[in-house]
Each structure stands twice: as C-alpha cells, then as structure tokens.
Amino acid sequence: MAYAPPVNRPRSLIALALSTCALLAVSACADQTTSSNPTAANANSSASSDEAQIRTVVAGWTTAINDQDYSTACALQTRRFTNALLEEMDGEFTCPEFLEASTGGGSDLDHAVAKVNVTRQTATAMVGTSEWRFAEIDGEWLINYLN
Secondary structure, X not given: OOOOOOOOOHHHHHHHHHHHHHHOOOOOOOOOOOOOOHHHHHHHHHHHHHHHHHHHHHHHHHHHHHOOOHHHHHHOEOHHHHHHHHXXXXXXXXXXXXXXHHHOOOOOOOOOOOEEEEXXXXXXXXXXXXXXXXXXXXXXXXXXXXX
C-alpha cells in the first residue's frame, strides 16, 4: 500500500511546525542575578543551567528541522508528546514522517527563545506568542508540548 498524506491535515501540520519555529527565536539574555547566600546562588546557577539546556534543546530541534534531520528532532521530544502527535494522525506517520510532512520537507526556522520558566522538572519557553513545554526526564530536558 503506497503512502499518501492525509487530505485535510497539511495546514494544521504546517501551523504546528510554524508555531514550533516561532518558539525557537531566542533572546540570549539570561538572568545574571548574584547573591551572597550560597543556597540562593546554587538555585540561580541550577536555574541558569536548566534554562541553558532548554535553549540548547530548542536550538537543536530547530536546526534538525532546518537540516531535514527529523530523527534528531524526534529524539528531542518526549515519548508522550510524540505519541500524542502521532495519535492525532491516526498512526499514519512515524515521527520523522510527521515532522517532514508538517514542515513541507524543510524550513528556515529561527531558534530564538524569548522567555524560559523552570519549575522543578517542568519548564515553559515563550517564542513570539507560542508556548513550548518541556519535561526533564532522566536529567535531560525534552520538548513535551508545542502551542
């Protein structure tokens, strides 16, 4: 049976990809707060480290999409998020096929992140008017949702 993309779904896939791209526009400004309290300093350092890791994930995902390396992009997503995307498509795609179809076979995405908020093992990042959610799994930050 030959592969045929869904008839009415490309626009929603492209919209998802574009909102994903919008999230990647990052202002490289990080909070450089200092403190004489070692515990607060460690918390700030940890938060800065988490923020840097999240920005790296966004940049890596966007670069992978731009380079049409969809397997790498899929590896930067949680299994839960990827499965949710694929379920919406009734299992018609693998993750790399879904990303390729949703971006039209490549894109020129910016990876600028406007704002990152980390709360324990979850985080959000704002890009334009879009929000991405992240989850820390086994010490690694992964994309958990794109809006």
